[in-house]
Structures are given as structure tokens and as C-alpha cells.
Amino acid sequence: MKNYDHSKIEKKWQKEWAKEKVFEAIENSDKPKFYGLIEFPYPSGAGLHVGHVRSNTAMDIITRKRRMEGFNVLYPIGWDAFGLPTENYAIKTGKQPALITKENTDNFRRQLQSIGFSFDWSREINTTDPKYYKWTQWIFLQMFKQGLAYKKKMTINWCPKDKIGLANEEVIAGCCERCGTAVEKREKEQWMLAITKYADRLDTDLDTVDYLPQIKTQQRNWIGKSEGAEIEFQVDKEKIKVFTTRPDTLFGVTFLAVSPELAQSWIDIGWQASETIKQYIKKTLADRLADGFDMKEKTGISAGFDAINPVNGEKVPVWIVNYVLGDVGTGAIMGVPAHDERDFEFAKKYNLEIKPAVIPRRIDHNNPHVSGKEVIFRKGIMAIIVNPKDNKILCLKWKKQPWTTFVMGGIEGDETSVEAAIREIREETGYKNIKLVRVLGGVIQTEFFAAHKDINRIAHTQPILFELENEERSDVSSDELAAYEVFWRDMKDITPETMTHAEMDIVLSRIACEEKSFNENGVLINSGQFDGLQSEEAKKAITDFVGGKMVTTYKLRDWVFSRQRYWGEPIPLIHCEACGYVPVPEKDLPVELPQVEKYEPTDNGESPLSAISSWVNVTCPTCGGQAKRETDTMPQWAGSSWYYLRYTDSKNDTEFADKKNLQHWTPVDWYNGGMEHTTLHVLYSRFWHKFLFDQGLVPTSEPYAKRTSHGLILAEGGVKMSKSVGNVVNPDEIITLYGADSLRLYEMFMGPFDQAIPWSTENIIGVRRFLEKVWRLQSKVESQKSIKSETNSRFELLLHQMIQKVSSDIEGMKFNTAVSAMMILLNECEKQENLNQNNFEIFLKLLSPFAPHITEEIWNELGHKNMLVLEPWPVTDVTKLVATIASVVVQVNGKVRGQVKVPVDTAESVVMSKVQAEETLQKWIRDKKITKVFYVPNRLINLVLEGD
RNA sequence: GCCGGAGUGGCGGAAUUGGUAUACGCGCACGACUCAAAAUCGUGUCUCGAAAGGGAUGAGGGUUCAAGUCCCUCCUCCGGCACCA
Secondary structure, eight states, X not given: OOOOOHHHHHHHHHHHHXXXXXXXXXXXXXXXXXXXXXXXXXXOTTOOOHHHHHHXXXXXXXXXXXXXXXXXXXXXXXXXOOSHHHHHHHHHHOOOHHHHHHHHHHHHHHHHHHTTOOOOGGGOEETTSHHHHHHHHHHHHHHHHTTOEEEEEEEEEEETTTTEEEOGGGEETTEETTTOOBOEEEEEEEEEEOGGGGHHHHHHGGGGSEEOHHHHHHHHHHHXXXXXXXXXXXXXXXXXXXXXSOGGGGGGOOEEEEOHHHHHHHHHTTOOOOHHHHHHHHHHHHHHHSTTOOOOSOOEEEEEEEEEOTTTOOEEEEEEETTSOTTSTTSEEEEOTTTOHHHHHXXXXXXXXXXXXXXXXXXXXXXXXXXXXXXXXXEEEEEEEEETTTTEEEEEEESSSSOEEOEEEEOOTTOOHHHHHHHHHHHHHOBOOEEEEEEOSSOEEEEEEETTTTEEEEEEEEEEEEEESOOOBOOOOHHHHHHEEEEEEEGGGOSTTXXXXXXXXXXXXXXXXXXXXXXXXXXXXXXXXXXXXXHHHHHHHHHHHTTOEEEEEOSOOOEEOOBOOSSSOBOOEEEETTTEEEEOOGGGOOOOOOOOSOOOOOTTSOOXXXXXXXXXXXXXXXXXXXXXXXXXXXXXXXXXXXHHHHGGGTTOSSSSSOHHHHHHHOSBSEEEEEGGXXXXXXXXXXXXXXXXXXXXXXXXXXXXXXXXXXXXXXXTTSOOOOTTTTOOOOHHHHHHHHOHHHHHHHHHHSSOTTSOEEOOGGGHHHHHHHHHHHHHGGGGEESSOOOOHHHHHHHHHHHHHHHHHHHHHHHTTOHHHHHHHHHHHHHHHHHSSSEEHHHHHHHHHHHTTTSHHHHHHHHHHTTOSSOGGGSOOOOOOGGGGOOOEEEEEEEETTEEEEEEEEETTOOHHHHHHHHHHOHHHHHHHTTOOEEEEEEETTTEEEEEESOO
């Protein structure tokens, strides 16, 4: 047997696979298709990262398995090559970006090929190739024609170092995502893409795709859909429009809060505000633009006038506040301190009125309303009495009902709730000397069947906390004595489970916390004719009543699509004085990037393209007059927004992809990528795809049927890998030392695929040893010779369990446990004297997607002429899955005391007698009576003994 | 602050969803082979205990015959959003 020479073997099979084109996807195939996709890399000068290897290997395993399962597989690769690092390098060195890109992609390609990924290299694409970006420009023009691309003067985030406008999502904590420089604000005309027009579908259509739940949640949060109402408040002859999700709380409005931006706009159109107000606005706006924008405290200033609440004509003061944002909703809100945490905090600080309009509601599901019985409304109290001596709470145990309650009662005549409570305490318990601690918030509505009165009750209950002063008691009536017994219960035993009150959860949280706003839905009070309505129905009713309208808003903003840089797709528009912005005619696409001397953006913020007059000056395609090209370029996200479509037909010159190809391949069946792309790339490409779908240009409304995500690989010690720290692992070195198969296997074995894991070069030796053992196993192979059948059937049971395990682990991306299962199988193989060749080949097939080179070589050594990659995936033979012996764990009182071996599916009584016969177990059972036995067939038996 | 995810040996991590906690791998220790080393193979490796046994899955409580797994309270770490009305 030869030695395991990984570099020889790996090069050999990479060449063979390429020669035989085994990984090229086939058009017009009868097989079912599978389209597996990884995010195409940005070819940086640093070379391939081990993180790329992790994601690519995972999808490589999946696609290799699919091929073996008989699918026509598309697993393509390309380069997302526009972007800043290349351009910055060009500025520094004067080298052409295209040249830099060529060098970097050559290096990346070499690296990827050295790992043996089963990419279809014949479809390789590059976003910086004019043949590719012709279609990026073409798609942009379709959007322009549909009015989705528009120009807008706006304050942009400007990075003074990179000299580039940044999208909101590229600003992290007030700094440039790339270089960390503090971002400035600048006024600039920008091209925008109206992604907000698709906001609703981007949200709701998430229901139709199979993305990891956290990916969906993140996208939904990002889109930030919220349904509410716009309501207008009158101020003299003007109106202030507010947006609220809680129109049901309109009766609880005690002030209006407007953003400084809105207030400033009033000043701009002539509002005579005081100097103090002007200064407040100026300062607040300045604070907000400052780096970081971390508002510590809510502040505000009275605007000096009132507005009219449209629902009841009440005057409410208008405040200018720092906690309302100009670009959210209408830039103004109604202040409802009773039902909004922020308004509550603000009202407390500035002594504004707090007026409840909604109360919590609980239905007692243990004593629900009985149909046919009368429904009686009652205002009542709930008295919670603490004995400070032992911190116990007074409770009533009802004699005729299975209830445990606090002291309860109705409010009579014109007494206050506290007076009513004190009276009830005396009547029901006799305790005379009690002291009010505090009223626990507002009333709570509960609905239950009062069996002792034979009525359905809707109660508005006021919970009140008292303290016992001393234990002096007077007599209570015989009626009361007959009804319940008084007792004291530990505070810690007062829970929603131990008490009958359905509103117990609310009461407990009010005891724990002094005072807060009630922010949930409930039942309306103090709301005129809307009293008694529930929040959900009241929202629409009140909005209608005041002539407002229900609207939906989104956090998602339109996409700033212009960059004032060189290394991007030129935006294919021409500006003509007479005709405005005119698309470059289709026949003139692509608008190619011209050669320039200097790649630096100009200091006035224009792209370097603007300096090339021969390129800029053109004739207008519409009127033939003098015109200028748009000199802004597209952001890096453009080329990646549709690249998965191009793979289906990467060389097409007449369309971005042939309809037939799109029909066959889309949607992408499985897309794996980084979590960091969830709200940017994935959302952007979904938007482009939906647009293309609306234009009838693609056959599906969603691009990716399934999206999963890998965890980061951290440097040793758990910190981020970074070039500056010098802790980056170079895959080339690992491949030279241990081989590509070891690298692949290690990255799959290192830990859960979706979790961040620190790299450990030390640990690679483990998988390398494993592969060497597999290699040596060849010498044990006996072709069909008979091997002791008993040991063999045990081995085959294990083998077929492994087929199941590895297959399902791959589907669930639990690669680490799949590898460990194969290691267990290997350890078992080593114990065997001989190995049946069939069984060994099954093992090789299971391992082949993980370590394709070594398995292909061994397969070849075993005498096969065809390639392992083309072999069918092993199928579990259920007849071999039948175990004959089960070891049943014996527990006594829940503690493991031994084990008995019995035939599978043995009855409990048989197992029991075996247990009782077992000497080692007898000492545990002896003398004691077995009160109960729990038997889980083939697994466990637990004997519960008397006593103990 | 809110929403997610997680806390298990010296380390990376397993645990058929409530049924033998610590699989698999690394590391470490001892042994075999060797003049020696490497490689390889074997044995051991949560903890207290001489043993019999006991105790451990971030902390505390609960449910259960049985809890890493379910419920409550708290602590820590990692991600995302951050006054979104």
C-alpha cells in the first residue's frame, strides 16, 4: 500500500474531474434540478479566507450529495469584484483596478480549485466584466423607466476619508463601516431606488420562503412594518398630523410632542417662535447629528400653544421634544403617558397629566362566563393585606367553591375604593387596624362566573395594598364564617397558580413595581361612547370618528444608489438640458468605464469620471442636442442583486438570461451565506427579483427558496481574524501541510455550522489522523469473502445507522456530528479483522462529499474504473437496521443501578423478572416494596420503592 | 432598554427532544514498539472517596418515577435593533 500523499492525490483528481467535466450543470436534462448557491466572493488582495472555505465546503457537501442522489446540479461561482478596497489600492499604486481584479481573481480561483470545490467553472462570472455589467445597467434602466429610480436632494452620510456617500446601512455607530472614520452630513443630489414600494411584499412574502427564523425576524425588523392611524389635531387654522399605532388611547392624550425638525419647518414658513425655543431646536438638532447620537435623557420645551384633541375637543399643550424623530411617521406624536413608556417618562419629568383610557382585561378561564346567565357589571376592590411581622398575605379559602382569593368586594354608594376596601376587610375578616400602603395602579377588568351569586360578572377591580397594624379582630357575621376561612400565606406562594384571580399576574407586577404605563391592548374607559370597547375594535372606530385614516408605515428607507467613485458600474443615463435624464439606448449598452489617469474622487464630491470630458460630453439620444453623461456609479450591491440569475445563462449576449434557463433553474434551491448580508444583500436582491418578476422577466416572485447562514470563524483565542492583528489563517498553508481534505473535514468538524467558532490549528491533526486511518483501512478489505456473520451483522447495523445519520445531518447542516459519526464507524472498522468491500465502499461514499480526493483515490485503488463522484448515494437497508438485543438501563428511584440485556421489544414483566434475578441489582431492591414501575421499552426501567 | 441565541471537562463540543450526561476530536498521563526520537498502537483522563457510594450541565427554586432538556427568578456572554410613536 502506498503512503497517503495528499498533494499528489488532490491535484490528480482535481485534474480528472475538470477533464471529465463532472461538475458542469447540464441544460435540457431529464433529471430533477438542484441549484445550490454560496455568496460569490469579493476577490480581495488578501486571498481566500478560511471563512469562505467553511461556507463553500458546506454547500459543496450538499451539492455533491445531490449529484449522487441523481440531481442535475448547478453550483456556480463568480466574482463580486467592484468595490472600494480595489479602488483604494488603485489610488495608492496607480495600478488599473481591472488589472488588480484580474490578479486577485486568478489567485482566488487557484485557491478555490485547490480545495476541490465542485463548482461549475464554465459559468464563472465577474461583475466588473462589461459583458456582465451591461445587464446590471440594463436592469437599472428598466427600473428607471418604471419610475423606481429617481433623483433626490438629500442629506447624505459622507465619509471624509473615503470621499464617498454612504447608505444608512453602511454607517455603524456614526462611523464609516469600512474605514471607521466619523461620518459627516452633506447635501447632495443622489440617485435613489424606491425599495419602499416593495416594503410590504418584502415583508409578507417571507411567509412563502424557507429562511432560518432569525433571518426572517431580522428582515422583518429592518423593514419595520407598523400599522396605525394618522390623526389631525387643530391649532388655530393649522393642523398637526400625528401618526400613532394606538388610536384607541386618543382619550388619554395629554400633550402633543413634535420633533425639532418639524418645529424648524414651522419656523421656516413663518412661525414666530421665541429665542429660547429656537435655541432649543438648534441644540437638539446639533446633538442628533453628533457622533453616536445616544440620547440619554428626554428633554422638551413647551411650544407655547395648545392643540385641540379631535375626539373630545379638549385643549392639550404642544411640546417640542428630543425623543420624537423628524423622519419617522409624521414627525409628531400624541403624548399618552398612561399608555406609552416614553410619554410616561416625559410626563413625569415635566409634570404633565397622566390620564388612563385603556385598562387591562383578563378572562378567568377556570370560571368562565356561563351562557344564559345574567351578566352583571360591578365596580369593586381587591385588598391585599400584608402582615409586616412575617411578610405573609391574608387570603380567603372559600368553603363552597374551590377558590382562594384576597378580600374582595363591591364599592357602595359614594364611598372611595379605599373606604370600600377597609369596610370589606372588617366585614370579611374582622381585622380592624389596617393601614393603606398604596393603591396599585388603575382598575382591571375581569370576566368570570360568580358561582356563589349564580351570575356572570364583569368587574372593574381596584387592587389596593394594605399593611396590618396589629392582630386585633372583631367578630364576623355567621354568613361570612360559613363562606370562607381566613388564613395567611407566604408572599412567595402568592402566584397566578395558587390564587384564583385571573388578573394575578398584573397585580403581582404592580406590587413589584411602583408605577408604570400600561402599554398593551385592553378595554377602553374614560372614552365616552367608546367605553367598554376592546382596543382592537376601538382603533378603527375612533380613527373613523375623528376623520383620520389607517395607514401603514415602514422603517425601511429608499436605497441611496449613487456613488461618487470610479470602480463601479456607470449609471447609464444622459442628462440633457432640454429632455432631462434620458436612458442610454439599449444598443449602446454597456456604458463602459473609461480609462482614467487618477482614480481619486474629486474634492467636490464628484466621481473621477466627471474629469474626462471626452467621455462625459455626448449628444442627447432623444433630441440630438448637447448633453452630459451621469458620472455617478452604482454601489457594490448592484452587481450582486441579480448574479444568481446570470449563472443560469452566463454567456448570453442578447438577454441577461434565457427564459428557458430561468424557468429550469430558478429559484435558487438553497442559498447559504453570512448573517451580515441579511438586511442588505439578501433584501436588495429580493427587491430586484420582485421587480423583474413584475416585469415578467423572471418566473418566480422570490429568488431564494431556502436561506441558511454560517457562523464566523474567529482567530485562536476567540477574537476576530484581522490582517492588522496578524492572526489570519492562510488556507494555502493548511493545504500544503495537511491537505485540502483535512482542511474541509476540519472546518466541518470544528463545531456547529451556524455558530462562531475559534480556529485551532492544533485540532486539525485529529481529522488528518482520521483520514490516514481510512487510508490504511484499504489493507483490511476482503472482497466478498465470508466474515463471521454475527460480528458482521452487528457492524452492518451500525453502518446502516450511519447512513441515516450522515444523510440527515447533512440536510440539517449538522456537519460536526456527521463527521463524528463517521469517526465512530471508523473506530468500529478498526476493530474488525477484515472488512467486507461493499461495506467499506458505503463508508467511502458517505465520506466522499466531505473528503472527495482521498475517497476517490481509494475507490480507484479498489479497482473501479468509474468515478466515485458519479456513484449513487448509499441508501439505508432497513432489513439491516433491525437490532436483536436491547440493553435496558435499570434505575431504582431514578438512580442508575445497572443494566440488563434482553431481546428487543421484551415485555415489562419479563424484564422485571430478569431484573429481580440479577444478583448485582438485588441489594437495591431487597426488603423494599416496589410501589411503581416505569418501563420505556428497549431503553429503561425505573423501579420506585416504598419509603425513601 | 427591547428582540433573538447561548452558558456542559484543561480545550472545541455530543446528548434519538424528558429516559445511562460528558459521544467524537484535541490536549495531558502512563505503557508497548525504538539505541533514541517522531510516527503508530494500547490504557486512562468531570469531581470527592481507599472502597462502598456521593456530587456535578452559569446560580437559586419548582414540576416529574426521571430534568442539560419543561416552568419561575436571577447572573454572565454573543449577535441584532435602539426612543419607529
